[in-house]
Amino acid sequence: MVQKRKVTKIPVLFRKWPRLKGGGIIAIFPTELGTDDPHTSSMYEHVGQHGAGDTRDVVQRTKRATPSEYASLLKELHKIGYRGLVVVQKLQQSFLAERRRKLAKMR
Numbered sequence: 001m002v003q004k005r006k007v008t009k010i011p012v013l014f015r016k017w018p019r020l021k022g023g024g025i026i027a028i029f030p031t032e033l034g035t036d037d038p039h040t041s042s043m044y045e046h047v048g049q050h051g052a053g054d055t056r057d058v059v060q061r062t063k064r065a066t067p068s069e070y071a072s073l074l075k076e077l078h079k080i081g082y083r084g085l086v087v088v089q090k091l092q093q094s095f096l097a098e099r100r101r102k103l104a105k106m107r
Contacts, residue, residue: 014070
């Protein structure tokens with residue numbers, strides 16, 4: 001019997017920068033650590049690709065991207081190996097709690 005590998009669900013917010021900042025789409029992984037600061041998350045953009053940033057700050061400076069706006073970035077994420085992505089629309093307190101939990105495990 002072949003066992004299927006369980007795919008971990010990864011929340012992702014797709015946000016759009018203002019036109020003055022290039023208007024690009026950014027994927028924020030709110031449960032994935034950005035740095036050793038729990039207020040940062042891992043992020044990804046077409047240009048620049050992986051990075052980290054202050055989760056709340058980036059959300060405040062951007063607006064929600066529509067499915068048609070983030071479709072190509074989602075496709076790129078799948079192409080580079082991201083599986084189990086779950087698109088979420090809002091930050092949740094549980095995301096910060098998850099980052100804090102991950103940091104505590106590392107210390």
